[in-house]
Amino acid sequence: MKFSKLVPLGLTAAIAVSLASCGKTDTAPAATADAKPAFDQSQIKTALISLNNADLDTAIAACTDLNGFVNSKWLKANPVPNDQTTWGSFEILRERSLEVQHALVQQAAASQAKAGTVEAKIGDIWKTGSDEAKIEAAGITPLQPQLDKIAALNDTAAITQYLRDSQAVGQGVLFSLFANADYKDSANVIAYVGQGGLGLPEKGYYFDDSQAKIRDAYVAYIAQVLTLSGVDAEQAKTQAKAVMDFETRLAKASMSRIEMRDPAKRYNPVSAADADKLTPNFSWTALFDTLKVPAAQKFSMAQPGFFGEVDKMLADVPAATWQAYLRFHTIDDAAPYLSSAFEKANFDFYSTTLRGQKEMQPRWKRVLESVNGAIGEGLGQMYVDAVFPADSKVQMQHLVENLSVALKARLEKLEWMSEDTRKKALEKWASFTPKIGYPDKWRDWSGLETNGDSYLGNMQAARTFNYRYMLNKIGKPVDKTEWGMTPQTVNAYYNATKNEIVFPAAIL
Structure with a gap:
């Protein structure tokens, strides 16, 4: 079943409106001389500055259906596309990132980059994945040696x-x-x-x-x-x-x-x-x-x-x-x-039957997903060079530093926290690592060998290369500089074992 995500845009303003209209009830506690309203009219007016009143569905009572009051108009105007299973602000931002990535991989494929460079490897995967006629003609042949072993x-x-x-x-x-x-x-x-x-x-x-x-x-x-x-x-x-x-x-x-x-x-x-x-x-x-x-x-x-x-x-x-x-x-x-018969059968079951997706995404998006899976951080370096300058990273680092200082001040003053707990909390605060935009140290792709002949062959080579890269970490200290997401990913994450929070460039 497909669904649209709740869009939080303007939620604060909508809550202000609902509080203003719902705050007076027969069961409300009696006011005291020192009591202050949660919102006064000037605060509500300020909150509404950031929200277009036309986006609110005033035919729906905010007190009984706040979600409908805030989101129903947006949801009606933004149905889930047939090649998606969800739709919301994340997906819209992701589409923006994909358009930039699309231009970058096309540029890499057309650049005649020197063999062995990241651009050349990205170009190889993109070109072999985009050559539908060659993939169709090959059928299952590229996989036959492995099937013979089985x-x-x-x-x-x-x-x-x-x-x-x-x-x-x-x-x-x-x-x-x-x-x-x-x-x-x-x-x-x-x-x-x-x-x-x-x-x-x-x-x-x-x-x-x-x-x-x-x-x-x-x-x-x-x-x-x-x-x-x-x-x-x-x-x-x-x-x-x-x-x-x-x-x-x-x-x-x-x-x-x-x-x-x-x-x-x-x-x-x-x-x-x-x-x-x-x-x-x-x-x-x-x-x-x-x-x-x-x-x-x-x-x-x-x-x-x-x-x-x-x-x-x-x-x-x-x-x-x-x-x-x-x-x-x-x-x-x-x-x-592989050829379209295999790809379509796979899509029909896993995407349509299991997830409700009506249509396959266009070829360029599917191949771009392969590029990201194979050499995502390499493409991320190109993405950052194109759309996320160093000063943007510095600005976000300052913002997070300010939040961190504020958090420490709060921890130091919390009345309900015991001194032993406060000590542990401050130790955790001191070890907390924010990562902003993109890695300070880019990954080396020199061991990955690609070619212009086989899409499956390139993807298998990348899988082996990336798996070996992961296995080589066993028995070694944790590399705290490493990222678990590419810069072009519209998402963020917290890693508990490293006590780090990571914000890729694309979500910023």
Whole structure:
């Protein structure tokens, strides 16, 4: 179902109006000599200066429907576009950022930049992604070598080796493996592994009666993808049911999203040797050797029950089912970079069926999303040079510094806070790090190799490069200069393990 976001523009003024009209009630407490109204008429008038009165729907009573009073006219005038699932101020600002990015990638593609430069790599991804005729002619051919490897998996040993090898290039399907700050030692980075392997958003989709139609649509989608890849239609239906049963078993062993909200359930430090005892059919020692990361002494296996079930499946699920499962997810993962039949099937299920999006976004936006996923900070450097000068960053830094000073003054004077708590609060305040606009140190992209031949090949190369970049953090101190968002992203975030708040250029 699509929905429009509440637009907070003018909310303060609307509240002022509603307070003025709703403040006098029979149940209101008696006024005292020292009492002051929340708003007097001059304050209301000042608040309304920033709001066009025509935007308010005066036919709706603010006292009973404040949202309608403030937003209904805007919502009627701004329906959700067919290629979006939400629409509001963030999306409008995002469109503005995308237009700038679009111009920059076109410029990079036309620049004949020297091979190996960031501009050349951006240009390669943009050009190969924009060459629809070449992508259409290639069909599934770019993925065939990987599918041939899957077709040759005939026993547990071969399957586990494939899982290790695919994880090493960032194409792991069955579980996630990533680097993050140690929850109990936030200055250092360790490896985390977590549940995965599901094609539906989370475990509830596999069991809730309300999701039965979604499950049926998912099985049909699996069969469609397998058929498009060359599997006989009847066999594809049989394999699709087997894949669904496989994933349902994984889902049963998985934690729900609600359970995962508990940090303690996302942290379970173990050694590789101890983990190997839990999963005798899957060696974590061998995996970390393949990945070449120093995680054998300590890593977090957050959901041991899930991995225990995976280990059983390695022993008792037929190789043919593993082949069907891995084949489907490999094609599904690559679908946005393959011919239109695969891309459209992927969109129809994940975007339309699951999210209510009526139309696919134009090609340039889809390819631009790929550029951002592959080399986003590289494009961000170009974005900043174009639209966010250094003095803008300085101005925002001053604003945040002023807020920080005010916060400290407030902490020092809060009457309800004990001295021990105040001490801790001020320690946290002193370690707080704001990041404004863009990184002070840009990432090096010299190890990423792209070409002008294959869209899928470029995206796979970027995935491997970025995954290796992430793995290389394991066993090292946390880099507090690193950003988790690109400058062209219209969003912001707080990172608790680093005690930092980050405001990218595009939202400023």
